[in-house]
Amino acid sequence: MADAASTNSVTPSKRGGWNTEDWWAVAIAIVVLGGALIAVWVSRPDDVDQRIEAWATADANVDQLLAAGNVSKSERKAAETAVKDAQKKVAPNPLAAWMGKTSGWKDDPRLAFVDSKGRSTVVALLSLFTGMGCLFGLGAWFLGRRMDQFIPGFACLSLLAVLAQVLADHELIKHFGLEYALWALVVGLIISNTVGTPSFLMAAVSTEFYIKTGLVLLGAEVLFHRLLALGLPGVFVSWIVTPIVLISTFIFGQRVLKMSSPSLNMVISADMSVCGVSAAIATAAACKAKKEELSLAIGLSLSFTVIMMIVMPAVIRAIGMNSVLGGAWIGGTIDSTGAVAAAGGMLDNTALQVAATIKMIQNILIGVVAFGVAVYWV
Structure with missing residues (x-):
């Protein structure tokens, strides 16, 4: 336990109070958002104004349905799907091929790594975790973490995250609404209470660091009109x-x-x-x-x-x-x-x-x- 604790400790910075998890969470989120913004801006379509207007209209319909309160689940889902479709049409995502995610499956778990068009998403998943690993690794290095332990630890965490998502994507599990967060918790509890958390993995277990970064990204997604709503x-x-x-x-x-x-x-x-x-x-x-x-x-x-x-x-x-x-x-x-x-x-x-x-x-x-x-x- 002492080794794990020392591995995950942060060396005090001599550069000032900016070198903390809070600041690095914001910095990483800004890099992600900035990169996405530049990529989307460069590849924006000519009729982007009309597409934005259609997206706003679809989003307003969802707000009206939620305000009504007596809308059926199918109607709400259809309205939310319309918003997602309109949002995707605003600007194509040039990074989609490098940002993979798992898919639903029933009998063969390998189908979780195949998208709706029959293409493998393994390379896209690897590129996604590699990119995030580089960003978090940079922050971890400045925070005093050991890279020889952080890199394999982050790779292992990425695999565990994929495992939790694959479990949540099973048809039956998805039907009962048992989301990935629950399965991530279950997997973590099983590991910590059986074989124990490996010391090299502890170097990458920076829960607050990841959560803070995710919340900055989530905050950027929660539009101001949602706050007003x-x-x-x-x-x-x-x-x-x-x-x-x-x-x-x-x-x-x-x-x-x-x-x-x-x-x-x-x-x-x-x-x-x-x-x-x-x-x-x-x-x-x-x-x-x-x-x-x-x-x-x-x-x-x-x-x-x-x-x-x-x-x-x-x-x-x-x-x-x-x-x-x-x-x-x-x-x-x-x-x-x-x-x-x-x-x-x-x-x-x-x-x-x-x-x-x-x-x-x-x-x-x-x-x-x-x-x-x-x-x-x-």
Whole structure:
């Protein structure tokens, strides 16, 4: 364990505060978005304005259907498919041949690596992971990771990611809505609780690094009009409900549970009401909590996050809750930002966008909450 921990540690940078996972996550996302933008711009069609207008019209139809609330699942799916088709027609993707993904399959898992036109996607998958490996490898090198362990570790992680996606693409599994995030969790639990996580793999296990990069990319995908579509309900869930949960939880812990440590109570309250680990760390510093109290709060948060990440999508499906409301519930309830994205993805893309948007708005409160706690503690 000591070797694994040292392998995954970050050497303090002498170049300043920019050399952190946060900054590298943003930098990698900017490179990806910038490269995609340049490629699409160069290959844009002549009638791009008309295609954009058709895309906007199709997207507006989806918003109207969601606002109606009583739309059938087939109608919503047809409308979302129309949006995707219109989006693809806006500009052809010149990088599609180098960005592979797995396909659905039933009896032969090899069919997962064949696209709808019968072409193999193995080379495209390899090129995708090679490109991402180079970008993350560059960031890892600047962060002090050992490349002789990061490279094989990232390659192994890529294979495990493909395995999780292939399992999720099975016809029967897809029918029950058991998405890739669940299978990634299952595969990881099996490895860690049987053979154990290899030390070389730990060099590439930078969960927060990957999640932060993914969230920047996801944030670029969540268009501003989606944020406006949430309107006052979205802001209410994020900025009104969160302080209420924080204060009521703290009062409950002190007066009902009679917790002996107010600082532990406050860290747990902030952890579960805002965004998990990040809020816990910020609040622990504000209320001068002990290291053991912070560790306990984080442990509780991660334990319940794993449970809720799996249970909440299942409950939402069972009671027939629509994607917008389900995504808002997930975004405002699950602690960890990464788990919010994973749980939302278990439902559908709409739930993912709503959940991520709610959580992103909620995350803005980290500094406000920490400041408020510091003032209260003085």
